Amino acid sequence: MVTLAERFSPRQNAFDILRLALALNVAFCHLIAIGYGWQPQWASGLTLSGLGVHGFFVLSGFLVTRSYLSLDSFPRFAWHRFLRIMPGFWVCLLVTAFVMAPIMAQVEGRGVLSILWGANSSITYVLSNTFLAIFQSGISGLLATTPIPEDVDVALWSLAFEGVCYSMVALLGVMAVLRKRRSIVLAMGILLWGLAIVQEITGPLPHAVALSLSLVNLFVLGMIGYLYRDWIPASGLIALASLAVFLLCTFTLTDYQAGAAPAFAYLLLWFGACSPLRFRVRNDFSYGVYIYHWPVLQLLALAGVATASPALFVLASVPLVGALAVASWFVVERPALARRHSALPDRVAARVRRREPALR
DSSP states (O other): OOBHHHHOOSSSBSHHHHHHHHHHHHHHHHHHHHHHSOOOEEETTEEHHHHHHHHHHHHHHHHHHHHHHHHOOHHHHHHHHHHHHHHHHHHHHHHIIIIIHHHHHHHTTOOGGGGTSSTTOHHHHHHHTTTSOOSOOOSTTTTTTSSSTTOSOGGGHHHHHHHHHHHHHHHHHHTTHHHHOTHHHHHHHHHHHHHHHHHHHHOOOOHHHHHHHHHHHHHHHHHHHHHTTTTSBOOHHHHHHHHHHHHHHHHHSSSTHHHHHHHHHHHHHHHHHHOTTOBOOSOOOHHHHHHHHHHHHHHHHHTTHHHHOHHHHHHHHHHHHHHHHHHIIIIIIHHHHTTTTOSHHHHHHHHHHHHHHHHO
16 A cells, blocks of 8 residues: 555645645634634534644644654754744744734824833733743733733744644654654654543543643654654545544544544645645745734724624735735745755854863
């Protein structure tokens, strides 16, 4: 039987299309939440936006594991991950704090200077959230009248979890687990899936713990997909069976992952590797859509566009989010990624190695 490794092409695949589709799904669900105070749900309390985030983690597990093994260098891997996430994230913080927040203040009839400094100001928003973890979600009480009050960009919450998962890949790579002891990763996946089953039987753990385990579980399943790609069949019949299992579990279990986490991961990886939509995407706007859609939608909702006309709310949000996503890619992300072959990480690693004997 043809395997996932045989069907997956690094240059021609559907992973970029999948990421964009997942980002658009999250943005659309948040449009409804911000404009009208509810979210589309799939089943058992599972929101479609949450399912989109779950999909991101599966794809990231697969692609980031490939990245480490292809580079075979911790410094270069860390550099690549930094360039992919941090420049776009930092610029998003600045744009939100010093462009969008002042406009929001004007719409609310407040002075722009009143939000720039002080407690929970634009400045503290940027400084508090600099290292991915979101410690300050609002700016000076703005957006208090919107259906989801005061959060200027709640979509950023998942990036800290991504960073933790990247660190896990780096640690496993440095320990040679990814190349020589991949059965440890398989055992991790089985353990995490087992914890999901236990929660289904005994009741959920505290929310923060359950959320962390859920996202790491999906990321590890993506890792397993890449590490065992030579043994995983790429079969449309298995994909159909996985879809059936996923649908059954979403409508019968409190948490679909207890029964269908591997099935959900297989569906995404199979589609990414085998879909006829496979082609090389030169411009990846998915990250920009994901990080900018929330503040744009909040601003439009604050201005009353959502309540005045749902159609206008959609028509206004699409070009604005699209323009910011395109600008983020061409002005920030792509120029940053052009530096991925820089000698800087190798020079830093060499300097660290030279200092090690002195430190000992």
